[in-house]
Amino acid sequence: MIEIVKKRFGLLGRNISYSFSKGYFTEKFSNENFEGCTYENFDIQEITTLPEIIRDNLELKGLSVTIPYKETVIPFLDKLSKKAKKIGAVNTIKVSKKGKLKGYNTDxxxxxxxxxxxxxxxxxxxxxxxxxxxxxxxxxxxxxxxxxxxxxxxxxxxxxxxxxxxxxxxxxxxxxxxxxxxxxxxxxxxxxxxxxxxxxxxxxxxxxxxxxxxxxxxxxxxxxxxxxxxxxxxxxxxxxxxxxxxxxx
Incomplete structure (x- = not known):
């Protein structure tokens, strides 16, 4: 039996049950046969919870960021892309194999x-x-x-x-x-x-x-x-x- 490598992705925000992202990526993974990939909502009351999420979810490869954390997430990141730095807001985070976080802006x-x-x-x-x-x-x-x-x-x-x-x-x-x-x-x-x-x-x-x-x-x-x-x-x-x-x- 071939072991499927699990990759987790998610959305970081507050009161995000309405969000498009989870449905969009879940459908994408199914339609395009990305086996072992999951996408979930991390609905948090404070951005200070982020380090705990990273620590407890070792298979996490990337996060989308929505309201109200696009600016307040920045101090919790290890690195920013050049454009995210210029913009001063982040809506995408890549998690490295060592658990380092790099922020991007795709908005x-x-x-x-x-x-x-x-x-x-x-x-x-x-x-x-x-x-x-x-x-x-x-x-x-x-x-x-x-x-x-x-x-x-x-x-x-x-x-x-x-x-x-x-x-x-x-x-x-x-x-x-x-x-x-x-x-x-x-x-x-x-x-x-x-x-x-x-x-x-x-x-x-x-x-x-x-x-x-x-x-x-x-x-x-x-x-x-x-x-x-x-x-x-x-x-x-x-x-x-x-x-x-x-x-x-």
Whole structure:
């Protein structure tokens, strides 16, 4: 009897029962005959639990990282890729044979690849709603696409405007509006970022990193005004496949 080498992967986050990753990778392992591979959720209340997870799960080869740990995980890692270091957020961890942890960011790759087909020459500037870990990958991708951007935060600060400051002229100046916050994620599907949706036009792109529900209130309201809309599912698939390559290289 041939012994099947077991490889474990997982998702690190808080309140992640809704997550796409476990279902996606479980289906991938089954469809593509990756025998001995498993993917599970590590739903933890504090990031300080990470060293214990690594110690207790010797077959662990890689982790995805989601809200709220994309930034707070960094001090627990042994090494960062160049891009993850520049971005300042990690959503993929490779575990070496010796149990050393290296952090990567594949969010920026997934976002960039999924946004690119929607762009035309008029899309020069973007508003990024939110300033958390997810927003950092978005900003890095926009830099690579040569699209300038401004962050939007609950309170105006050095590198961000407040939600209250958004008006008609903001929408004239910014053609891409990106929701990088969790506002509107299932089960809170009636929630939406507080921006003046009446100023969206057919010249705008509304992009929501959320994928559950498929159409958030943010996207629905923007679509009603003629905007081109996109949810985060393709981004998620692209970043997951990139993570898979990292874990297996």
């Amino acid at each position: 920026y790759f997934g976002f960039k690849k999924s946004l690119k087909p929607l762009l035309n020459k008029s899309h020069q500037r973007a508003l990024i709603l939110g300033t958390g870990g997810a927003s950092k990958g978005v900003a890095f991708a926009l830099d690579e696409l040569k699209i300038s951007y401004t962050f939007v935060s609950r309170e105006a600060k050095e590198n961000a405007i407040s939600y209250e400051a958004i008006n008609a002229s903001t929408f004239e100046n910014y053609q891409i509006i990106i929701n990088s916050t969790p506002v509107g994620t299932s089960p809170n599907i009636d929630a939406f970022p507080l921006i003046p949706y009446e100023y969206f036009t057919e010249k705008h792109i509304a992009y929501d990193l959320i994928y559950n529900p498929e159409e958030t209130q943010f996207l629905k309201k923007a679509k009603e005004r003629g905007a081109k809309t996109k949810n985060g599912l393709d981004m998620l698939i692209f970043q997951a496949e990139k993570a898979w390559k990292i874990w297996n290289k």
